[in-house]
Amino acid sequence: MQTTTLSFSNMHYHGKLFTNLLRARRQSFIVQNHWDLSEADGMEYDQYDTPASRWIAVHEYGEILAGIRLTPTTARCGIYSYMIRDAQKGMLDDIPSNLLNFKAPVAEDIWESSRVFVSKNVPAKMRMRVQANLMGELINAGHSLGATEILGLVPAVWSRWIGRLGLDAQAAGPKMTIDGFETQVAQMKLSPILH
Numbered sequence: 001m002q003t004t005t006l007s008f009s010n011m012h013y014h015g016k017l018f019t020n021l022l023r024a025r026r027q028s029f030i031v032q033n034h035w036d037l038s039e040a041d042g043m044e045y046d047q048y049d050t051p052a053s054r055w056i057a058v059h060e061y062g063e064i065l066a067g068i069r070l071t072p073t074t075a076r077c078g079i080y081s082y083m084i085r086d087a088q089k090g091m092l093d094d095i096p097s098n099l100l101n102f103k104a105p106v107a108e109d110i111w112e113s114s115r116v117f118v119s120k121n122v123p124a125k126m127r128m129r130v131q132a133n134l135m136g137e138l139i140n141a142g143h144s145l146g147a148t149e150i151l152g153l154v155p156a157v158w159s160r161w162i163g164r165l166g167l168d169a170q171a172a173g174p175k176m177t178i179d180g181f182e183t184q185v186a187q188m189k190l191s192p193i194l195h
Contacts, residue, residue: 109149
């Protein structure tokens, strides 16, 4: 099992990994969850998939097992910034504006995680290992990007598995149902790197 952080600057080194990740997102969010999202050529994408973002893929033998998108809270693309902030500003029809208990931050050291998924093809006995690899790489990528905090719009069961991984996280908004799924914003503090 491998875990790779992709960017527009390095994706050409990784063959079809980025397109496979977008195809796995389509399978997870459009096919399985029945979400009405943008798609083209069998891939799911949105206005936050820009050169400012990073994408984490957990993969094995060419199959995507899990993924996350990271977007800086300082991102700007036309009228959009990042998903949680834009939802709070009432710009996204399918996400309630009261998803966060405080004003959405804009800071170089705070990043957003979104489009979090684990493939339904991952066997139950392997899910914890896949989640641990995904979150471990999230922490590594966050550190390399200068992040001290990650805000994530995640499944409301996040506290079950994030606590088992030993991460410092807390609820940052109410639990709510979005497109038939219990969802919540979680705020994760990244521990300083010890040398």
